[in-house]
Amino acid sequence: MRKNKSLAIIAVALVSVSLLSSCSQTTDVKENTKVTTLRSTGDIGVIIERASGQVQIVEHSNNSLLSELNGLGDLSHASIVFSRDQRYAYVFGRDGGLTKVDLLQDKIAKRVIQSGNSIGGAISQDGKLVAVSNYTPGGVKVFNSETLALVADIQATVVPSKGHTKDGQPYRSKVVGLVDAPGNKFVFSLFDSHETWIADFSKPEMKLTKFTDIGLFPYDALISPDGRYYIAGLFGEDGMALLDLWHPEKGTRRILPNYGKEDKKLPVYKMPHLEGWAMAGDYAFVPAVGRHKVLVVSTKTWQQVAEIPAHSQPVFVMAQPDNRQIWVNFAFPDNNTIQVFNTETFDLVNTLQPGPAVLHMEFTPRGEHVWISVRDNNEVQIYDTNSQALLKTLPVKSPSGIFFTNRAHQIGL
């Protein structure tokens, strides 16, 4: 019998905190306490210092470092979301740690180890829930953003062919590509079971909607800035899976059937981040997998309409807030370079060489500057986006992700 794409809607009562509280270690950390008064939070941010388990709190009106905090665990591949009031940063560590950082008092407000291996997180539209996607055990845990008390434990699909985990439990699919969506929803994909799920927290009872057979091995996903389109990349086949959240009844559909195809011709040094897709006007600018190209895709037809030759294999393709230019970084061994392209003509505007291991870029909210982490130089460089002139260099230990608080106000970030 042919397996068809199917859609299941399941209503699940929220798991009570008392039943599950034994699953999480909650500790209030008192070190690093330093009271700072009268700091506004519109122009600050947090930089991950991946090697030392630290973060730097920074501000971008005067381009300075404010404070360094310790004790955040394994921060490789760490990411951050912010509370809706911009007071707190939630740091998702690779070791399953979820750390709530108080940006006004320069201290860790709370920290839980919520799983053995996590990959990312999101905050709900109303700001009351923080969700974390986990590899081990596979699933999503949802926490009260104020207390970090567990609110829901969404276990991923069991994959019998994968046997059991070390502690004797049946193996559950890894969860990837977790984002928030309008209507207090979280959307995420299940790597091993080829699914996308929507967890709707708009009502007292959570509602799960499951899309199966979306394509083989979704490995990451993105959501469009208006929260309408959720797009998962597929590791096991070419193409991507698109879900129109305005029309979930239509299910997922395949787009860009050749996306990923050409990667067989070249070794892929790093799978590009899908969160690095830039949506500007009618186009999405998409890192080609394993090719020295940026693909230009129509967001109307989801067909490729052009390609832009680039220095090497792109990792992040980021649009300036004014959509005028895209900034691209590259995979090892060419990760010392940034290229800037015009979004209208696709012309190369500039090639920069910030230094070894350019890992991440973050634009100031209105886009006048961009901050770039240069890991192996132990520095963050700040550029003028218009002239591409280097304005300032800040000393930061092995910087990776840079996150500014204006993300608090953006869907999907």
Next chain:
Amino acid sequence: MRKNKSLAIIAVALVSVSLLSSCSQTTDVKENTKVTTLRSTGDIGVIIERASGQVQIVEHSNNSLLSELNGLGDLSHASIVFSRDQRYAYVFGRDGGLTKVDLLQDKIAKRVIQSGNSIGGAISQDGKLVAVSNYTPGGVKVFNSETLALVADIQATVVPSKGHTKDGQPYRSKVVGLVDAPGNKFVFSLFDSHETWIADFSKPEMKLTKFTDIGLFPYDALISPDGRYYIAGLFGEDGMALLDLWHPEKGTRRILPNYGKEDKKLPVYKMPHLEGWAMAGDYAFVPAVGRHKVLVVSTKTWQQVAEIPAHSQPVFVMAQPDNRQIWVNFAFPDNNTIQVFNTETFDLVNTLQPGPAVLHMEFTPRGEHVWISVRDNNEVQIYDTNSQALLKTLPVKSPSGIFFTNRAHQIGL
């Protein structure tokens, strides 16, 4: 000789502060001093209490009033921009007053009377400059956002046919439709001389670019969310004037040739606010002048593609942050009503009757709630955007504009 549309570029040295300081009254206001510690600024805002010259500082995580400040002068038609760190609100009063409000200390930090009659303001991309557009004397004054010291006094074109002002000076055109644009620019229009000017502050010397003969009597303008398109409404003729800021060399061009035409058939109770145009996806949703309709305009062709029948003459047409719905309020005598329409189907979703004199709407940053000022009930009502259920009512005296701090991070706001 036929007057052609022309483009003039003029470089003007910045006027030194010392020369001009006599033109402004600067006072440091000490009343209302109350120190508030550890307030983050991501979820706060300011509501204009137009009748009493007061403002309310509010927060939208718990939907509460934080503080009321006095002494802001004539606040009819007042508007607000925020500093890039979200600590300060700049309130532009009708009486020419520019008041800098400290949102962390609940006090007026500084206040200047900068003209006799002003109509709006903007803050530069880098946050260092605040500009005010004036009717009397006609022009734009630009201030240091920290000190409110005058940085530039851009005098509008002299209109000989209008004679002289009361103080014997030649009459200069009123200035309207002032917005900020990427590249540290301000863009504005000259009502009496039919021009649009760009003031570029990206270099030490300000550069003025002038577009003449754009159309008769521009009365207001808007800029697209990415800062690319500047569109001025014309009071003296049908149609609008569009300037593509990515291609200023092409000059302005007329769009929507019939816009405004039908208004001769009905009395126009209120010219719609152009800042109330909603841009959602490929469409702009535009209040028809004097008609009971919302027009749907393609942002690709700038042609009208549909029209939506509405309750009365629309004033503001506002898109939710997720672009899923537009919310419309109406001119007197039908200004007790709000209508909500679906942006995809154009269907009417709901008709609400908040009460007498619904003047303004503001969405929370990710769009879960909308705050609505109901002036003649002396209240602000808070609705769930998804269910359109009334969640809470706050007592506010004669509320008009509502402004949340996430505007600090948005181009053109």
